[in-house]
Amino acid sequence: MGTFDILNIRNDFPILDRQVNGKPLIYLDNGATTHKPKQVIDAVVRYYADMNSNVHRGVHYLSQISTDAFEITRRKVQAFINAAHDHEVIITKGTTEAINIVATCYGRPFIGKDDEIIISAMEHHSNIVPWQMLCEEKGCKLRIIPMNERGELDLDGYRSLFSERTKLVSFTYVSNALGTVNPVKEMIDIAHRYNVPVLVDGAQAIQHLAVDVRALDVDFFAFSGHKMYGPTGVGVLYGKEELLNKMPPYQGGGDMIKDVTFEKTTYNELPFKFEAGTPNIEAGICLAEAIDYINSIGLDAIKEYEDGLLAYATEQLARVEGLRFIGTAAHKSSVISFVVDGIHPYDIGVILDKLGIAVRTGHHCAQPVMDGFQIPGTVRASLAMYNTAEEIDALTSGVERAVRMLK
Incomplete structure (x- = not known):
C-alpha cells in the first residue's frame, strides 16, 4: 500500500485523535471534505x-x-x-x-x-x-x-x-x-x-x-x-x-x-x-x-497507497452478505459506494455513526446517477491518504453488525 509513513501522516491531522460516541473517529467521508493537517x-x-x-x-x-x-x-x-x-x-x-x-x-x-x-x-x-x-x-x-x-x-x-x-x-x-x-x-x-x-x-x-x-x-x-x-x-x-x-x-x-x-x-x-x-x-x-x-508526500505515493487501500476495502466489503457495489468501473479512485439488499442506506449510516464511523449516505448530489441504477441512494465510503486498513476492517465489521441488526 505504498511506502510513506502512515503514522506520521495521521499525526499531522489533529481531528483524527478525537472520539465520536465514545469510539475513535474513523472518517470515511473524504469525498465531501477532507480534514486539514496542522500545517494548514x-x-x-x-x-x-x-x-x-x-x-x-x-x-x-x-x-x-x-x-x-x-x-x-x-x-x-x-x-x-x-x-x-x-x-x-x-x-x-x-x-x-x-x-x-x-x-x-x-x-x-x-x-x-x-x-x-x-x-x-x-x-x-x-x-x-x-x-x-x-x-x-x-x-x-x-x-x-x-x-x-x-x-x-x-x-x-x-x-x-x-x-x-x-x-x-x-x-x-x-x-x-x-x-x-x-x-x-x-x-x-x-x-x-x-x-x-x-x-x-x-x-x-x-x-x-x-x-x-x-x-x-x-x-x-x-x-x-x-x-x-x-x-x-x-x-x-x-x-x-x-x-x-x-x-x-x-x-x-x-x-x-x-x-x-x-x-x-x-x-x-x-x-x-x-x-x-x-x-x-x-x-x-x-x-x-x-x-x-x-x-511533501507526493501524489504518486498517495495514489499508490490509496489504490491499495481501495482494493483492500473492496475485497473486505465483498464478503458482507447481501452487499452490492454501485460503480464497478475498471479504473476507480478512492470511492466505494454500495447498497445492502432490503436495508436503506441511511439506516446503515446511523449505525456506523454510533460506532464512530463517518460515511456519507444518500444520493451524493448525483440524483441522476441513482435514478440510473434505480436506487434511492448508497452508502459511500470515500478514502484519503490518512485512512488505514484497520479502519477498513472496522467499517466492514460495522456494516456486518448493521446487517445483523436490520435484517
Whole structure:
C-alpha cells in the first residue's frame, strides 16, 4: 500500500485523535471534505495573527505581505497543475463557483438558441444545474453521455453526440458517487476534433491524481481547496488565456476594474477580471500550505497507497452478505459506494455513526446517477491518504453488525 509513513501522516491531522460516541473517529467521508493537517491550521492562525489585511489594494506593510502571500498561492497552483501562466489561475470560492463562471461568462456570450452542451450521466449537480439554467435562458439543449451498468461512460455514445451545434463539453474527472476515473485525455481529444472546448470538474481528482492541464490540453479545469486538505471557501478555475480574455467578467465590484467613471468602466487584466471584491484571503493564502503538504508526500505515493487501500476495502466489503457495489468501473479512485439488499442506506449510516464511523449516505448530489441504477441512494465510503486498513476492517465489521441488526 505504498511506502510513506502512515503514522506520521495521521499525526499531522489533529481531528483524527478525537472520539465520536465514545469510539475513535474513523472518517470515511473524504469525498465531501477532507480534514486539514496542522500545517494548514497553523497557517490560518498565522494569517490572522501576523498579516491580516486586504489584498491588492494597499501600500502599507500588512497589505503588501498579504498580497504577496495570496499571489504565492496562485503561482503554486500554476505549478501544481502545470498551467502555462499564473494569470490563467482564477481564485474562486470552489468548484461550484468555477463552473458557474464558465456557464455565465462563456455560456451566455457564445452559446445560443438550439446550440448543444454535452455533459455526462454521472455528473454532480453542480455540473448539471448551471447548464440547465443556461439552457432555460438561452434555448440551448443538454446532451447526455450514456453510462453502462459498471458506471463507465460510453465513448462511442459520446462521439455520436457531436454535431455542428455542439458548443461545449463539461464532465467530471472522477465521479463523486461511483469513483469512476474517466478517460479525460481521450474525451478532450475527441471534443477538440470538433473544435469544441472542454471543462473538466476536477473536484474529486485533484487530491488523488497528478493533473497536468497542458498535457491534457483542457480548456477549463475546476477544483476545490477543501477536498485537497485545504481550507473551505476557496477553489480554482483554470482557463486557457485565449478563452478567458474573450469572456466578460463574472461580477462587478472592486479589484476587477482598471478605471471607473459614471459613463464607462474599463475592466482589469487577467486574473483579476474574474476576482471581484475581497476574496476569502486566509483560505486563499493557506491553500498554498495544502499544496505544499501534498507535494511533501507526493501524489504518486498517495495514489499508490490509496489504490491499495481501495482494493483492500473492496475485497473486505465483498464478503458482507447481501452487499452490492454501485460503480464497478475498471479504473476507480478512492470511492466505494454500495447498497445492502432490503436495508436503506441511511439506516446503515446511523449505525456506523454510533460506532464512530463517518460515511456519507444518500444520493451524493448525483440524483441522476441513482435514478440510473434505480436506487434511492448508497452508502459511500470515500478514502484519503490518512485512512488505514484497520479502519477498513472496522467499517466492514460495522456494516456486518448493521446487517445483523436490520435484517
